[in-house]
Amino acid sequence: MKWLLSYPGSEESRARYMAWIARIGAEGETVKAGDPVPAPAGFSALLLTGGGDVDPASYGEAAAPQTAGVNAARDSLEAELIGRFLAARKPVFGICRGYQVLNVYFGGKLIQHVPAWLAAQPRTNAPEEHARLNNCDSRHAIEWAAGAPPELRVIVEANSAHHQAIEPTAPGRNISILAWSPAGVPEAISGSGLPAPVLAVQWHPERLPAEHAGSQAILQRCLALQAGCA
Secondary structure, eight states: OEEEEEOOSSHHHHHHHHHHHHTTTOEEEEEOTTSOOOOGGGOSEEEEOOOSOOOGGGGTOOOOTTOOOOOHHHHHHHHHHHHHHHHTTOOEEEETHHHHHHHHHTTOOEESOHHHHHHTSOOOOOOOOOSOBTTBOEEEEOEEOTTSOTTTTTOOEEEEOOSOEEOTTOOOTTEEEEEEOTTSOEEEEEEOSSSSOEEEESSOGGGSOTTOHHHHHHHHHHHHHHHHHO
16 A cells, blocks of 8 residues: 655655554655656555645735745646546545645635634634644644544544635535534535545644544544545
8 A cells, every 4th residue: 555645845744744654554655846746556545745835826816924835836736646646536635735735726715824814703712723832733622514424523632733724615616624623714624526535634643643533533534535445
């Protein structure tokens, strides 16, 4: 079992993703912009990893002042990979940036700066943090949609290290929001009506302990979706 991963931008991050998928017996190969694009036939699944912000021009917006780390070449590569893997009926999974890329690929939009979005919401929830603080991921609760897979509903908390997310009023076509933070930030999505499964989360399961439900349950769900495509 071999997965293709988009290169997350550092060897440290790459090692974490490789160790994470190894928990289910998968080995990985990474590809970055400028590399030859591997054929999906040699892989069981595609995993789009975390990284910098998606170019707002790709969803029809000007960049906010806080938008940073845009890499248009990586955006283009990942869009090409999504199309190739779905056409080959291979599952596509995403983490953080990868979850955002998938939504944009299907015509959706992003919140460009979560703190500003949260401040504008007429809610009475306790303050909610999504960025890393003191070099540590933030933590917050997860609330699942009624139709979310039962095996994922065991996840009640996620780790956060991001400042962008899917705009809840603008999910892409064929994209369903499966989970939200208590303040309404989308945290997990799945695809429907597509040639192969799509599943992505905003949090970082590869940075959680192996026994944490937010890591373990996601891996097992990915494995089951991959098995269904075999």
